[in-house]
C-alpha cells in the first residue's frame with residue numbers, strides 16, 4: 035500500500051494570519067506541494083496512485099451505472115482531473131469546479147467532451163451549478179470548519195453527495211479545526227464527518243462505496259454516498 039507524505043513545508047500556518055483559500059491552493063499548485071513534476075498541476079498521490087484511484091473509479095462507475103438514465107454530476111474541487119476524467123462518460127452532464135483559475139484554464143484545454151464543462155468557483159461562496167449528484171473528493175479534509183460549514187449549506191440541492199475523505203483508521207474525534215491549506219486533519223488525529231458537530235448534516239441514507247487502507251493500516255481513504 036502507498037505511503038503518503040504530509041509535506042508541511044510552506045504551509046500557510048507558518049504565516050501569522052491564514053491565507054485566503056484561493057491563494058493557498060494557488061501556492062500549492064505553483065510550488066508542487068502535493069508532489070508532481072515542476073510546471074505540472076498535481077493534486078497529490080490520492081489523485082494518482084492506482085491503489086487509491088482504481089477501486090474508487092470502479093465503485094463510482096457502478097453507482098453511476100445503477101440509474102436507468104445517466105445522471106448529472108458536479109465535481110466540487112476537481113483538481114488536476116486525473117480522477118474526474120475517468121467518470122465523465124458515465125454521466126449525462128459533468129460540471130467540474132475548482133477555485134484555482136490557472137488550473138481550470140489548463141483543464142479546459144486538456145480535457146474535452148460534449149457533456150463536460152469546467153468552471154472556476156469558490157464552492158464555499160458561489161452558487162453551485164445544479165446537478166443530481168455532487169462529488170467532493172479529498173477536498174473538505176484540507177479546509178477549515180468555517181469553510182466546510184459554508185460548503186455544507188451549499189449542498190442542499192443535490193440528491194446525492196459522493197464524499198471521499200482521508201481519515202485515521204478506527205475511532206477518532208471528528209472535525210478538529212484546521213487552517214485551510216495543504217495539510218489535513220490526520221496530524222491532529224482527526225478527520226471530517228459531515229453528520230457530526232459542528233456540521234450536523236441531515237441525510238436520508240449513507241452507503242459505504244470504497245475504502246482504501248494506507249500507511250500500515252493507520253489511515254483510510256473512505257468514500258461514502260450520502261443521500262440527502
Ligand SMILES: C[S@@+](CC[C@H](N)C(=O)[O-])C[C@H]1O[C@@H](n2cnc3c(N)ncnc32)[C@H](O)[C@@H]1O
Pocket residue numbers: 055059077078080081110111112113114115116117118131132133134155156157158170171172173176177
Ligand atoms: C487534494 S485536491 C483533490 C482534487 C480532486 N477532487 C481529486 O480527488 O483528484 C483538492 C482540490 O480542491 C480544490 N479546492 C479547495 N478549496 C476549494 C474551494 N473553496 N472551492 C473550489 N475548489 C476548492 C483545490 O484547489 C484542489 O484542486
